[in-house]
Amino acid sequence: MTTNALWYLARGTGVVTLVLFSVVVALGIATRSARPLFGLPRFAVVAVHRGASLLALVFLGIHVGTMLLDPVAPLKLIDVLVPFAGPYRPFWLGMGTLAAELLVAVIVTSLLRQRIGFRVWRFVHWAAYVSWPVAVVHGLGTGTDNGTVWLWLITAGCVGMVVACVMWRLSTGFAARPSLVGAQ
Amino acid sequence: MRLHIDWTACDGRGACVELMPEVLDQDPWGYPIPKDGTRQPTVPPETMPYARKAVAYCPRLALRLLPPAA
Amino acid sequence: MTTLTRQSLLTEPAAPLPVLANGQLIGLLREAGLTGHGGAGFPTWRKLTAVAAGSRAVVIGNGAEGEPASAKDKTLLTRAPHLVLDGLQLAATAVDASDCYLYLPAALVNHVRHAIATRRDHRPVTVVTAPDTFVAGEESAVIAGIGGARPLPTDKRKLVVEAGLRGRPTLVQNVETLAHMAMIARHGPAWFRRHGTEAEPGTFLATVGGAVAAPGVHEVPYGIQLTDLLDLAGGPATRLSAVLVGGYHGTWLPRTDVPMSRTGLAPYGATPGAGVVHALPASYCGLMETARITGYLANQSARQCGPCRFGLPAMADSLHRLAAGERNRDLPRQVVALTGLVTNRGACHHPDGTVRLVRSALTVFADEIGRHLAGRCSTMEER
Numbered sequence: 236m237t238t239n240a241l242w243y244l245a246r247g248t249g250v251v252t253l254v255l256f257s258v259v260v261a262l263g264i265a266t267r268s269a270r271p272l273f274g275l276p277r278f279a280v281v282a283v284h285r286g287a288s289l290l291a292l293v294f295l296g297i298h299v300g301t302m303l304l305d306p307v308a309p310l311k312l313i314d315v316l317v318p319f320a321g322p323y324r325p326f327w328l329g330m331g332t333l334a335a336e337l338l339v340a341v342i343v344t345s346l347l348r349q350r351i352g353f354r355v356w357r358f359v360h361w362a363a364y365v366s367w368p369v370a371v372v373h374g375l376g377t378g379t380d381n382g383t384v385w386l387w388l389i390t391a392g393c394v395g396m397v398v399a400c401v402m403w404r405l406s407t408g409f410a411a412r413p414s415l416v417g418a419q
Numbered sequence: 420m421r422l423h424i425d426w427t428a429c430d431g432r433g434a435c436v437e438l439m440p441e442v443l444d445q446d447p448w449g450y451p452i453p454k455d456g457t458r459q460p461t462v463p464p465e466t467m468p469y470a471r472k473a474v475a476y477c478p479r480l481a482l483r484l485l486p487p488a489a
Numbered sequence: 490m491t492t493l494t495r496q497s498l499l500t501e502p503a504a505p506l507p508v509l510a511n512g513q514l515i516g517l518l519r520e521a522g523l524t525g526h527g528g529a530g531f532p533t534w535r536k537l538t539a540v541a542a543g544s545r546a547v548v549i550g551n552g553a554e555g556e557p558a559s560a561k562d563k564t565l566l567t568r569a570p571h572l573v574l575d576g577l578q579l580a581a582t583a584v585d586a587s588d589c590y591l592y593l594p595a596a597l598v599n600h601v602r603h604a605i606a607t608r609r610d611h612r613p614v615t616v617v618t619a620p621d622t623f624v625a626g627e628e629s630a631v632i633a634g635i636g637g638a639r640p641l642p643t644d645k646r647k648l649v650v651e652a653g654l655r656g657r658p659t660l661v662q663n664v665e666t667l668a669h670m671a672m673i674a675r676h677g678p679a680w681f682r683r684h685g686t687e688a689e690p691g692t693f694l695a696t697v698g699g700a701v702a703a704p705g706v707h708e709v710p711y712g713i714q715l716t717d718l719l720d721l722a723g724g725p726a727t728r729l730s731a732v733l734v735g736g737y738h739g740t741w742l743p744r745t746d747v748p749m750s751r752t753g754l755a756p757y758g759a760t761p762g763a764g765v766v767h768a769l770p771a772s773y774c775g776l777m778e779t780a781r782i783t784g785y786l787a788n789q790s791a792r793q794c795g796p797c798r799f800g801l802p803a804m805a806d807s808l809h810r811l812a813a814g815e816r817n818r819d820l821p822r823q824v825v826a827l828t829g830l831v832t833n834r835g836a837c838h839h840p841d842g843t844v845r846l847v848r849s850a851l852t853v854f855a856d857e858i859g860r861h862l863a864g865r866c867s868t869m870e871e872r
Contacts, residue, residue: 266478269432269449278434281476353428353480412431412448412799425644426794426836446830450795458833 241305248298250389253374255291256338257393260367262287264400268409285345292342295335327376330369337366367397421459421485422470424451428481435473435482441466459485498668498694498708499568504675506575514583514674515541521678522690523670527551527626527663528738528763530751533670536660537583539650543658546586549635550577552593552664553619553626556736557785559765561694562664564706566597569668570604574614576667579674581612584660589614591664592631594621623737623789627837628661630791641791642837663763665694684710689750693764697722700729700770711761712753715745718766728771730867731853735762737782738842740849741775758849774868776857779850780808786843797840800831804847816862824851 262284265272272280302310310328314321318336319329341363348356374390403409422442431449442460444452453460462470462484474482509517519534540546550573554562566573577589593601595618605614617635619625625634627642632654634640646652653659662670669691673681682690689711695718698704702723709718715732719725731741734749740759747753749761769778787801804827811820828847831840851858860866 269430269478276437277432278437278472278476281434281478285476348480349475356480426796426834427642427644429795431795446796446800448795448799450834452830452834456833 241301242308245298245301245305245308248294248301249374250386252291252294252298253370254389254393255287255294256367256370257397259284259288259291260363260397261400263363264404267404288342288345292338295338299335324377327373330373330376334366334370334373337362337369341366420462420467420470421487422453422462423459423483423485424453425481425483428479430479430481432478434476434478438469438473438476439466442470459488461487498572498665498672498692499565499706501569502572502575502671502675506579506671507674509579509582509674512541512583514579514670517673517678518670521673521681523666523673523681524689525663526665526669526693526763528736530760533662533666536650536662537580539648540586540658540660541584543651544585546584546658546660547654548577548581548584548586548589548660549631549654549662550589550591550664550667551626551628551631551661552591552597553631554594555619555621555623555626555789556738556763556765557623558696558698558733558736558767559763560696560698561706561764563594563597565665565668565694566593566601570601571608572668572671573664574601574604574608574610575671575674576662576664576669577614578610578612579670580660580662580667584658586660587612590635590654591616592619592626592635593617594619623786624791624837624839627839629837631661632659641793642839644836686710686712686750686752688752693761695749695764695766697766697768699733699766699768700726700773701768702726709749712748712750715742715747715749715766718749719745719768725768726770729768730771730773730775731769733765733767733769733846734759736765736767737786738762738838738845739765740845741769741779741853743853758845772868774812774857774866775850775854776808776812776861776866779847779854780805780812783808783843783847786839786846790839791837794835796831796834800827801840801843803827804831804843808847808850811858811861814861814864814866816864818862821851821858821862 262280266280266284269277271277275283299315302308303312303315309323311321314328314332318332319325321328340359344351344356344359371390371394429450433445433449436443436445436451442454442462444454446452455461470484474484515534515537518537523533524530525533552562552566577591581589589612591601591614593616598616598618602616605616619634620640624630624642625640628649629643629645630640632649633643636654649659649661651658685691692708692710694706695709696706697718701719704722707718707721709721715734731743732745733739734742734754739762740757742757742759747757751760754760769775783801784805787805790797790801792798804824807820807823807827810817824847828844832844834840857867
């Protein structure tokens with residue numbers, strides 16, 4: 236594979252990862268709402284949330300892997316393991332590493348949740364709300380120096396969707412429970 | 420196998436009721452009602468795959484599967 | 490026969506506590522036929538045997554007495570704390586427990602701590618303060634509270650006698666049961682069986698309250714007629730409409746010529762429970778009183794479990810409306826539906842106990858319901 240192709244694959248999978256990750260966050264909020272979503276029953280919302288997060292992980296893996304393999308790309312192993320430690324654009328790259336590591340922690344604890352118990356699982360899961368914005372910043376910061384329009388648009392769409400979901404999450408009607416109507 | 424509901428964890432999210440309608444009904448506030456009236460309803464063998472899914476998917480980890488009563 | 494011919498539970502013991510050999514206490518308790526006095530009435534020797542089978546056991550004396558209508562444990566701990574402490578040591582020896590706890594309401598802690606300070610017990614006793622809530626005395630709530638967590642009922646994964654406090658075999662015993670243990674150790678099973686019935690031997694502490702001339706705590710034999718028990722408390726102060734037996738999780742009885750024993754009360758769906766008897770005067774509306782108690786019980790829910798958290802207030806609401814005179818024929822049906830809905834669901838038996846009370850009210854006060862739906866109440870006709 237030519238290094239150009241590797242580079243485009245790396246960038247492309249990065250964008251896909253961000254989009255998938257944003258959908259996962261939205262689905263996580265939808266799961267918490269305990270309501271069906273666009274015709275999907277509740278258990279399916281959970282299932283798609285889980286499936287999409289694994290898919291996002293796959294694309295994240297390709298994103299990071301291609302950059303490690305690319306001889307021209309300035310990604311070193313240290314960048315993948317330790318945030319903000321590498322020599323090339325340490326801040327923006329470091330954000331990516333941080334987001335990725337938090338996401339991996341969230342996913343691994345979720346796969347092991349029956350073993351580690353609810354409290355530990357939930358504590359780590361909150362890290363998703365840190366990981367996602369960090370990933371967005373990473374994408375905007377490292378997404379080539381000329382910042383193409385489509386990257387901006389996609390990012391704006393993801394951010395808009397997640398912000399709308401979070402506002403819904405914080406609204407008073409979110410946790411509403413169906414209740415027995417008094418007198419018939 | 421029997422289904423054990425940790426009521427202190429259950430929040431009436433409803434995924435289990437969807438996956439096991441033969442075993443569970445739902446009350447007006449979203450919480451599961453064992454159809455056989457027992458505290459730990461028996462899960463018939465054909466429903467077991469769905470029971471396992473329900474246990475895995477419960478957002479509050481409120482479900483466990485127990486061996487049949489001795 | 491209501492007068493006791495032997496030393497009462499409510500006085501400090503005169504005789505010293507004998508030293509019992511390993512396993513001896515359990516044998517004595519089995520012969521005596523002692524059952525638990527916290528409400529459930531489980532054979533005490535069986536519980537001790539189960540806990541003794543494990544290792545590193547723990548003994549907990551439960552004096553939390555969350556039931557507002559009950560005063561027996563407070564009275565016992567105030568008048569004869571050493572009897573309870575004796576029982577605690579005996580039980581600990583029987584199950585080879587190194588740690589003992591007493592779970593008590595704040596008002597009793599100092600008094601009991603003073604009593605402990607005057608003793609030279611083999612096993613140390615730690616007094617832990619129980620909150621003043623209804624569910625505080627529930628077995629798993631007691632263990633949670635002593636363990637440092639919130640004093641609320643927990644999910645039942647293992648039997649407490651196998652794994653309770655910090656995963657250790659745990660014996661939770663009502664303080665009155667411990668007192669009976671200490672008496673049986675001193676005087677023997679035959680002495681214990683002198684009162685009560687063949688199937689339900691011994692005595693119990695009854696808290697008699699409500700419309701009686703002299704409310705208070707009395708030690709009485711199992712099988713005593715409810716009429717005689719009420720007489721011990723000065724007799725009914727006025728005409729009664731019903732008597733609540735077994736406390737807030739108990740049963741309304743429409744008559745008093747009933748023996749206070751499991752077999753005697755069974756036909757009415759009642760049990761002696763923790764010995765609480767509350768006389769309702771005819772000037773009080775039974776429905777209103779039931780609605781009031783149900784509202785209290787709903788408020789006292791730990792609010793951990795959906796059926797209790799939502800079902801009990803809904804039940805109380807419908808009962809209040811019925812009691813207040815709302816002429817809605819659907820209200821009784823709503824109450825009945827809710828009783829079925831909350832039974833057997835939840836981490837503890839708070840909803841089930843409440844349902845027992847409500848169902849007995851629907852039976853005993855059936856006429857009253859009819860009157861209310863017709864816009865009347867029996868108390869209106871009282872004056």
